[in-house]
Amino acid sequence: MNMHLQINGQLRAVEAALDERLLDILRRLGYLGVKSGGCKRGECGACTVLLDGKAVNSCMFLAVQAVRHEISTIEALGTPSDQGWKQTEGLSPLQSAFIQNGSIQCGYCSSGMILASKALLDRNPDPSEAEVREALSGILCRCTAYVKPVEAVLQAAAMMRSDKDSANASPSYAQPKIVQVDFIPPTQVIGKSSIKVDAEKLAQGKAAFTADFIQPGTLVARVLRSPVAHARIVRINTEKAKALPGVAAVLTWEDLPRVVYSTAGQSDPIPGPLDSFSLDNKVRFVGDRVAFVAAESAEIADQALSLIEVDYEELPLVLDPRDALKPGAPIIHDEAEYVNFADSDPTINLAAKIRIDIGDVEKGFSEADRVFEREYVVPKVQQAHIEPHVALSYWDPDNRLVIVTSTQVPFHARRMLAPLLKLPVKRIRVIKPRIGGGFGNKQEVLIEDVVAHLTIATGRPVIYEMSREEEFIASRARHPMRIKMRTGVKLDGTITANEMIALSDTGAYGCHALTVTGNTGQKSMALYVGDGEYRKSPNIRFYADIVYTNTPPSGAYRGYGVPQGYWPLDRHMEMIARDLGLDPLEFRLKNALHSGEYQAFSTSWNEGREPRPEIIHTVGLEACVREGAEAIGWKGKFGNASWHEIPGKPHLRRGIGAALVMQGTAIPYLDMGGASLKLNDDGSFNLLVGATDLGTGSDTVLAQMAAEVLGVDKDDIIVYSSDTDLTPFDKGAYASSTTYISGTAVVKAAQQVADQIKTRASAMFAEVGIQVTPDQIVLENGAAREPSGGSYSLAEIALNSLHHTNQEQIMAVASHVSPSSPPPFAAQFATVLVDLQTGQVTVEDLVMAVDGGVIINPAAASGQIEGGMAQALGYGVCEEMVYDERGRAREKDLVDYHIFRADEMPRMQTIFIETYEKTHPFGAKAVAEIPLDGVAPAVGNAVLDACGADILENPITPEKVWRARTLKV
Amino acid sequence: MKIEETQYERPTSLEALILLIGETHKNLRILSGGAFSPSKVDNATVLIDIQDIGADRVEREGDFLRIGAAASLQQIMDADTGLDELRVPLTLEAGANVRNSLSLLNFLRSADPRSPFLTALLALAPELEMVPSGKRIFLENFPRIAPENELEFPLWMKLQLPAGFAWESIGRTPKDRPIICMAAARYKDGSLRIACGGDENPPRVVEQDSQAETLFALIKQAYESSGDDWASAEYRQEMSTVLLMRCLQRLEFDAFKKEEK
Structure with a gap:
């Protein structure tokens, strides 16, 4: 049928079927800022438009219902003011605020958030934070935890209420606290919250996604x-x-x-x-x-x-991993083509098997004063990226x-x-x-x-x-596991032996079966080596069976097996500390890895390859604990009965908990990234990388590193990433490797280009009688400077090299593979409010102090921490995937599978503890995955602190808390 | 029936709407805002969109509230009902976008048994004014699955505002769907009406004319077979008495405050 739709102030004639949704029509007409979250029933808000000024989901309307209404899409807002010879009014204050404060990560929901915020500010120019959160409550974001978007809306509101110029002149970035514990060499571009290279286009809803x-x-x-x-x-x-x-x-x-x-x-x-x-x-x-x-x-x-x-x-089916290895269990993979890897054995439903013994574990147990043993369970959860x-x-x-x-x-x-x-x-x-988000999936x-x-x-x-x-x-999900912990401890808190036995459910296929579960042990159990003599020769065991079941396959999910390890490990540490009457933070630190010690697992395991022993050089864990504890007010709260009680509300009780964690940074001797860099006529550069920015800001971080080496502004680096025809190889975005591996490749390429520029500048100086060697030349502020003050701009050098003298293209290609995998460390803290009668848990505060080495871009990095904590919070309290007796999923949408909304988030704080990791050119490690590791156990420990409910199986649901308390009582 | 053959009508008055309904005898469907179901369109001969007939309002008349079939959940949330706690189940029902989109009628047709707002509405004993018959039916008697031929549908919902309204629920997070929820309305004549839900059974009503002890027994009984994937019946039964106690305490406190004034 023919209809006319009023879109962004223009009346457009449209031919559409009666059953076509507004979403589909708008996209067909080229309004690509309207995204599809795949639900078609308003679950995610990616398809938000304004209908008569109200934020609605365009997937929930037939196009014909929108006739005679004013439809506004993100395309109605601003565009950058500089359009060549034409100047526009520029981006709207909301778009600018979202861009400037780092609100845009993957950007898939950004159009919707900006539009919903516009609707709010149009009717309420001075909203409270709660009102902003309420306005954003219909748009799910899996990247940001809403921290920076909420702040951006408040900033934009302030800017729109007052003088635009003054607000523009002093944007307030969402900066985390940074504490330097090592000497960090001064830098010009590194360490700055540079605006993401793709933020402008994402804030305008331009064509960007597949x-x-x-x-x-x-x-x-x-x-x-x-x-x-x-x-x-x-x-x-x-x-x-x-x-x-x-x-x-x-x-x-x-x-x-x-x-x-x-x-x-x-x-x-x-x-x-x-x-x-x-x-x-x-x-x-x-x-x-x-x-x-x-x-x-x-x-x-x-x-x-x-x-x-x-x-x-x-x-016949096998759904419970405990049944998969039993004799007579149905065999899921009986195909003749099956190819084993390592110890996989399809005839017994075994996708992978891990047996790691470090030191003499049984001797360690025999030397312990106490041996603590318990079983923990972690659920299957979904990445739930919005695209x-x-x-x-x-x-x-x-x-x-x-x-x-x-x-x-x-x-x-x-x-x-x-x-x-x-x-x-x-x-x-x-x-x-x-x-639009991936998180491993x-x-x-x-x-x-x-x-x-x-x-x-x-x-x-x-x-x-x-x-x-x-x-x-x-699709894929986080591996569910049952994990038995056994820990030997001296009465003074020295761990003498630590054992983790995991049963991991890979579902119907064995993708990532070995490596995810390997990480479960490798990156959690290596944190606690013991103290004294045990520190020199830790006794650690990690065994795992990874089995097939007739459920959807597990796979890679941000954290890659490590969150599964820290739920049992850290809950176990808490139990031991409390049982022995030890301070939980001191007990953990006493046994934790120190700098200069081996990553214990590196001596024994390498994902089925030859082990490569690795010494860890930077461990900022003590500073993480100190700063995190101060931020959450640990001293005034832990063990303080009056803080735990709520005056006038005897059924409520507060609790505080912590968890210490470490992750990895790339896979040593395996992960490789490449980069190529070339100089353009105007002194700008094209940086081509195979690295895959999935919303994390890695393209921006790589540009910053190149800019730092070349002495230019980040905006002079034009990044193009991930096209197998055009860019060098990169292993891709996983294992927290891009800043570390791909970044080093970029730095290597930039150093080569810098050398070429200096050599040419030296020759150009010689032509005017200034004799300087290339190594005397410094690249800064877009120019090559010699010691006496003379300089050539990079544009002059580019023109010289491309057009004038001994013509050549200044460019370089480099790649990097690392022998190291320096772990980031973190202390994660939570406070909770528990309803003693119902078991309902409300998480009030999350604090994370993280040693990720030198932070290249604080806004981007803190965005990673915030978003990661939000996902981890879901793992702690509400997310799980359950199947019935015929293997049918209970969770099939984002209603039953609840992910946190803007209007229910706890307060969050990020602190960066900067160590200087010498294996990276700028001292960086990683931050993207580690926030997933410690939130759930910290919340579990806080619930225990609040009410004595010791939950061994996450998520921590009200009924579990109630049962734990009831049984205890 | 091919979609090309489906007729779309958007009447501008109640009279025109009734005329249209009278003309059509097969597979008539009513559209009343967003959150349509695709099946709504399948095989329809006529789609009648009621957005322009003036039923997109929420009106308060003394102690009564009238809500049009095309009014959105957000309009209900913004209405001056004097019942602050009625906002809570609405925020639990959906985020702002869906509340802006979802009309009352589409909500009534699509609400699942665990719906918190449906539970809240039941406590308010609303009556539905059916069009074109003019019949009135109670919400609990309204079939939530739309018939193939919607020759009759509720155009207005009318409810008496209670003197007090209390909402209690338990969820995994502050805005997750409750695993148990309860709404209690206390009227000027002292009567009390309680609706409970949150499980996979449809929300149900427990009315109180007698002793509190009976009420607690009745509410527990209402959750007797409530065990599902989200919580056990045992837990819900125990919690039902906790939530009921909290609702009652708050309603009495409200009443006490009003008397003081």
């Missing part, structure tokens, strides 16, 4: 998913589906090459079993792939799915397959897809645009093969976007 690049005539893909948890497909009939007008292809296992692979995006060789097929004649979980469809529209593709006839021969998995593929004019995809691992994806598609690597190009080659197979089948462009339900039932 789905924004759809071409006319693109087919829409859908995947038929299994309704049963374990079955053989005995018959599959696609005739009716294929006959449906508008269907371009229907593919089943009979149509595709049978190539076994792992979906885990890791370096070659993949450290895990090969146990997956693009399509198989067996399904292993509810949600497993059965068939692919490509059609002219989503509606036709959905209809085609319903026309595929499948006969399943159902097989779903999206991939788009097409043949380019040179008959090469181009895949645009929201991946964290474009180079791994290209390598891994080639055999599946029967194409050589050279005929595949993978492009990663901006990513996009470290998986999960959907790229779907579009690629369908493009090969049809010859046409194909797009596939997972629905929110598919994200829950068919």
